Amino acid sequence: MSANAPKNAKPKTARLKPVYYLSGTDDMLIELEAARLTAAALNPGMEAFNYEAFDGKSSSAAQVLNAAYTLPAFSDMRVVAVKAADAIKETEASPYVDYLKDPCATTCLIFTAVGKANDKSKLVQAAANTGYLKIMNRMNEDKLAVWAVNEAAKQGKKLSEAAAKLLITVTGTRLRDVKGELDKLMLYAGDKTTLDEKDIDECCSDCKxxxxxxxxxxxxxxxxxxxxxxxxxxxxxxxxxxxxxxxxxxxxxxxxxxxxxxxxxxxxxxxxxxxxxxxxxxxxxxxxxxxxxxxxxxxxxxxxxxxxxxxxxxxxxxxxxxxxxxxxxxxxxxx
Missing domain, CATH: 1.20.272.10 (Zinc Finger, Delta Prime; domain 3)
Incomplete structure (x- = not known):
């Protein structure tokens, strides 16, 4: 542990929580949210100095928390990511539970676990009790269609509601597949700004x-x-x-x-x-x-x-x- 870590410092990125436990049945949704949090926490160009990733199965709590208490370099915050957090053994959970009670304010500690959250896990229970648990399950077809319309809009394209629903029909309800086909559709569209069902038929209809x-x-x-x-x-x-x-x-x-x-x-x-x-x-x-x-x-x-x-x-x-x-x-x- 770094003795100089200012646990009560007030970073500029105060809108971020110091800990997130992202769990659910949609791996892509978890991946996107972790990426969003990481981008929000780190200053551009400083990622290499302030980002560390660990595996929940092979990394010890001491390794992870030592990184969590390390001061950021040239940035208000640093990010420590723990993937496969569901693989953390119960015998290793206590140090994490203690950390969640008083986390370092200059670190965003992000746990990710694909699958239904184990509500018997000490770490999951602690994350839920402290407001750090975020469940990210697969969206239904209607929500996915809305997501596709919004994502297309971010890329300067207008995707009709009917086209979005057809896209979900073609790809299924796994966000990773929807995003993959949507990215392909964006490339296919070129300079075209409005996309309809015909574009889906021509570009994506064979995938599922x-x-x-x-x-x-x-x-x-x-x-x-x-x-x-x-x-x-x-x-x-x-x-x-x-x-x-x-x-x-x-x-x-x-x-x-x-x-x-x-x-x-x-x-x-x-x-x-x-x-x-x-x-x-x-x-x-x-x-x-x-x-x-x-x-x-x-x-x-x-x-x-x-x-x-x-x-x-x-x-x-x-x-x-x-x-x-x-x-x-x-x-x-x-x-």
Whole structure:
């Protein structure tokens, strides 16, 4: 610990808290917020002198807190980042808990942990009690569409509401995927200032729907060989992304099954399912290959696979192939 660290100093960046514990299910949202806090805390050009990063699994509390008590150089504040904070052992938590009671005013200590916050953790409890805990879960489709419109505006582009919703339909609800496609769209647009659904179709439409349709079509036909081939072709995607794509397709098909019993127009049906009208016929064709019971069974198995991936209960390399074989096999036979 640095004996000269002025714990009660009043930095110019007083709007920042001295500690943040960022946790939640959206890794990109956490990453962006950590970057925003870091930029707000540090003077431009002084980052190399005032930024230190640690890993919660391999770094000790003594190492982290020694850095936290170190004076900033040529800046009002310094930033100490602790990634994978959920890996901090309970036996290492007490020094952090004590620090949160009286943190150094010239340091912004940022913990990040992807996943649901462990409310039994001493550090998480202390962060919550001191107002330093910030939960950053994945946004729903409506909030993501608003985020996309605002992000496009920051880059001098006007993204229509319909185009933003189509973008989310194409990418899914993972912010990292939405941002990646939006960045691609900005480059594609060039000098064009107003972007509509046609721009999304031309630039982004192939990133999610085709693989999702191909996988659900193969499963609906009980064609395990083709389904596994689609999975292998998409193996460079993150497992949760591919699982999320398949889950979204299945939920839409289940909703279509339920709504098809009512007399509603195609536009109303598309709106209720959260899809664009021009995709409806393709979804209807796929839905016709499933019974309602099969889709309900599929949702349950998708949830189980999601849990396996997030908890590490089963190796990532076998979760999706096993799921595909289950959905294509005897467990979902038609009545």
């Amino acid at each position: 729907e085709e693989s999702g349709f191909a996988l659900t079509d193969a499963i609906s036909e009980k064609d395990v060989r083709r389904a596994l081939a689609v999975f292998k072709k998409s193996a460079d995607e993150e497992p949760l992304k591919l699982l999320g794509s398949a889950a979204r397709q299945i939920r839409i098909l289940l909703k279509l099954k339920a709504l098809s019993k009512r007399r509603v127009s195609s536009n109303e049906l598309a709106k209720a399912c959260g899809i664009q009208p021009f995709l409806l016929s393709k979804y209807n064709l796929s839905a016709a290959r499933f019974t309602e019971r099969e889709l309900i069974t599929a949702v349950g198995r998708l949830r189980a696979a999601d849990t396996d991936l997030k908890t590490g209960r089963a190796p990532q390399t076998i979760v999706l192939p096993r799921l595909i074989m289950e959905l294509c096999g005897g467990g979902m036979k038609r009545r």
